[in-house]
Amino acid sequence: MIENTNCGAAINSSIPPVRRGKHKIFIGMAPGVGKTYRMLEEGRQLKQEGIDVVIGLLETHGRKDTAEKSVGLEIIPRQEIPRGELTLTEMDTEAILQRLPQLVLIDELAHTNVPGSPREKRYQDVEVILAAGIDVYSTMNVQHLESLNDIVARITGVVVRERVPDRILEAADEVVVIDVTPETLQERLLEGKIYAQPKIQPALDNFFQRRNLIALRELALRELADNIEETAIASTPNGQFCNIHERVLVCISTYPNSVQLLRRGARLANYMNAPLYVVFVANPDRFLTKEESLHIHNCEKLCQEFQGTFIRVSHSNIASAIAEVAEKYRITQIVIGESQRSRWQMLLKGSLTQQLVRLLKNIDIHIIASDHKNISSSKTNLKIGNREQGTENR
Numbered sequence: 001m002i003e004n005t006n007c008g009a010a011i012n013s014s015i016p017p018v019r020r021g022k023h024k025i026f027i028g029m030a031p032g033v034g035k036t037y038r039m040l041e042e043g044r045q046l047k048q049e050g051i052d053v054v055i056g057l058l059e060t061h062g063r064k065d066t067a068e069k070s071v072g073l074e075i076i077p078r079q080e081i082p083r084g085e086l087t088l089t090e091m092d093t094e095a096i097l098q099r100l101p102q103l104v105l106i107d108e109l110a111h112t113n114v115p116g117s118p119r120e121k122r123y124q125d126v127e128v129i130l131a132a133g134i135d136v137y138s139t140m141n142v143q144h145l146e147s148l149n150d151i152v153a154r155i156t157g158v159v160v161r162e163r164v165p166d167r168i169l170e171a172a173d174e175v176v177v178i179d180v181t182p183e184t185l186q187e188r189l190l191e192g193k194i195y196a197q198p199k200i201q202p203a204l205d206n207f208f209q210r211r212n213l214i215a216l217r218e219l220a221l222r223e224l225a226d227n228i229e230e231t232a233i234a235s236t237p238n239g240q241f242c243n244i245h246e247r248v249l250v251c252i253s254t255y256p257n258s259v260q261l262l263r264r265g266a267r268l269a270n271y272m273n274a275p276l277y278v279v280f281v282a283n284p285d286r287f288l289t290k291e292e293s294l295h296i297h298n299c300e301k302l303c304q305e306f307q308g309t310f311i312r313v314s315h316s317n318i319a320s321a322i323a324e325v326a327e328k329y330r331i332t333q334i335v336i337g338e339s340q341r342s343r344w345q346m347l348l349k350g351s352l353t354q355q356l357v358r359l360l361k362n363i364d365i366h367i368i369a370s371d372h373k374n375i376s377s378s379k380t381n382l383k384i385g386n387r388e389q390g391t392e393n394r
Contacts, residue, residue, distance in 0.1 A: 018131075018132065018133045019133045020130055020131060020133065021129065021130040021131075021132070021133050021134045021135045021136055022130075022135045022136075022173040022174075023126070023130055023135070023136050023138070023171070023172045023173050023174075024135075024136070024137045024138070024172065024173060024174040024175075024176065025109065025137075025138050025139070025140060025168075025169060025172045025174070025175050025176070026038055026039050026137070026138070026139045026140075026176050026178055027139070027140055027141070027142055027169075027175060027176070027177055027178070027220060027223065028139075028141055028142065028177065028178040028179070028220060029141065029142055029179070029185075029213060029216035029217040029219070029220045030141060030143075030185060030207070030208065030213060030216055031061075031141065031194055031195075032185055032188050032189060032193065032194035033178045033179070033180050033185060034178050034180065035139040035140075035141075035178045036058070036059070036060070036066050036107055036139055037065060037066050037069055038176070038178050039105055039107070039137050039138075039139055040055075040058075040066065040069035040070055040073070040105065041069060042137065043055070043073060043103065043105045043137060044069065044072065044073060046103060047072070047073065051102050051103055052101045052102040052103065053073060053074075053101060053102065053103045053104075053105065054073065054074045054075070054076055054096070054099060054101040054103075054104050054105070055070060055073050055074065055075040055076065055104070055105045056076050056091055056092075056093075056096050056104040056105060056106045056129070056136075057078070057091040057105075057106050057107050057108070057122070058070055058075065058105070058107050059107045059108055061194075061195075062196065063193060063194070065193070073105070074101075076091075076092055076095050076096050076099060076104075077092065077095065078090060078091060078092055079091065079092035079093075079094075079095070079117075081114050081116050081117065083114065083115070083116070088114045089114075090113050090114050090117050091106065091113075091122065091125060093118065093119075093125040093128055093129065094118075096129055096134070097128070097129065097132050097134075100132070100134065101134060102134070102135060103134070103135040103136070103137065104129060104134055104135070104136055104137075105136075105137045105138075106122065106125075106126060106129075106136055106137070106138045106139075107138070107139050108122065108139060108140070109122055109123050109126065109138040109139060109140040109144070109164055109168070110122070110123070110140050110141075110144035110162040110163060110164045111162060112161075112162050113125070121164075123138075123164050123165070123168050126138060126168075127168075140164055142216060142219045142220040142223060143156070143158075143160050143216060143219075144160055144162055144163055144164050145163070145164055145166060145169060145223070146163045146164060146165050146166055147166050148219055149163055151219070152216070152219075155212055155215045155216065156206075156207055156212045156216075157206075158206075158207060169223070175223070177220050177221060177223070179217065179220070179221065181217075182210050182213035182214055182217065183210075185208070185213055186204065186208060186210065186213070189203060189204060189208055190204075245274065245275075245330075245332075246269075246272040246273075246274035246332045246333060247274055247275055247277065247329060247330055247331045247332050247333070248265050248268050248269040248272065248274050248275070248276050248277065248331070248332075248333045248334075248335065249265075249277045249278070249279060249322075249325065249326055249329065249331040249333065249334050249335070250262050250264075250265035250266075250276070250277070250278045250279070250308075250334075250335045251279055251281075251322055251334065251335065251336045251337075251352075252278060252279070252280050252296070252299050253280070253337070254288065254292040254295055254296065255337070256295070257337050257368075258295070258299050258337070259298075259299065259302065260337075260368065261335055261336070261337055261368050262278060262299060262302055262303060262306070263302075264335060264366075264368050265278070265335040265366075266306040266308065268333060268335065268366065269306075269308070272333070274332075274333070275308070275309070276303070276306055276307070276308030276309070277308060277309045277311060277325070277329055277331065278299065278300075278303040278308050278309070278310050278311065279311045279312075279313065279321075279322060279325050280296055280299070280310075280311070280312050280313075281313055281314075281315050281318045281321040281322065282312065282313070282314045282315075283314075283316065284314045284315070284316060285316065296312075309329075311325055311329075313325065318352060318355075319352055319355035319356055319359055320359065322334070322352075322356060323356065323359040323360055326360060326363060331363060332362075332363060332364065333363070333364050333366065334356065334360075334363055334364070334365045334366065335366045335368060336352060336353065336356075336365065336366070336367060336368070337367070337368055338367050338368065338369055353365060353367060
């Protein structure tokens with residue numbers, strides 16, 4: 001005899017789980033680039049193709065072109081929330097869930113809801129809607145991304161209060177950057193297509209300065225590049241990956257020429273607008289002298305001054321250690337010093353460069369010439385124990 005509880009479990013197990021909705025984010029460098037317009041345009045096209053599309057929340061900000069694009073799309077009425085003598089409105093998430101469309105369009109992802117709302121932030125409402133199996137198109141500006149908050153404040157002098165966690169962008173199924181030139185955006189502003197007349201000049205004098213827009217545009221495009229690279233890495237088989245961004249790795253040792261290498265690497269990273277990494281591979285079979293330890297410490301401080309990431313690993317095989325670091329941090333450029341081995345030693349063991357070429361693919365290796373006289377002198381001063389291994393084994 002089968003008990004009712006088991007029977008119920010069997011019935012429930014036959015019900016397929018709800019598919020999580022797909023999230024597409026339209027992101028731009030500033031208000032007025034056309035994020036909402038593009039979202040509505042794509043929503044209208046999908047409706048014509050037979051998809052059940054509704055507007056969950058739309059902010060036109062008085063822009064006539066944007067309002068006209070919403071004509072013909074069903075709009076879910078906003079929820080009214082009394083606040084003292086005022087009645088404020090917010091997106092009605094429960095009404096959207098009850099309506100259960102295939103796709104809902106939601107403006108201003110970073111918005112903070114009115115106190116008393118079921119959830120504090122609009123992106124939290126979006127997560128609830130996605131969990132119900134409803135696809136979402138949403139919009140946001142790059143300055144609202146949490147990790148960019150300090151950078152945006154330095155660029156514009158404005159501390160953005162409404163922010164979206166990076167995980168929301170990372171989890172999105174698709175990210176589309178709506179891009180226009182700073183000049184085009186300023187023209188739109190002057191034509192009254194973004195703000196009303198009294199706000200135009202203050203906006204031009206502050207947030208919409210050309211230098212601000214150039215920097216914000218670069219941030220938006222970088223976010224798109226990051227998103228594409230992560231998607232490529234996740235979808236590439238056999239552990240291979242696609243690097244879109246340049247990343248520079250400087251390999252230092254206990255020799256004084258490491259400072260020269262670090263500076264050259266920092267210049268290369270700055271030229272390429274790339275992050276800088278510095279690696280020191282310590283031999284586990286020997287201890288550093290006091291002078292050597294101080295030298296490595298100074299290199300680490302210099303790395304920090306260049307806003308780089310210092311990596312220290314212990315490994316008996318220098319080339320293998322560098323290759324592992326390069327793979328982990330998706331390095332595209334490696335800076336090393338020329339070999340300090342004699343020709344006879346290189347014939348027997350090979351140079352570090354030769355070993356790296358065999359181990360690495362699609363990575364450029366920059367070999368920086370050194371002042372041999374200074375290096376020879378420094379060997380005596382540092383009292384290095386194993387001279388035969390030279391720079392390559394430190």
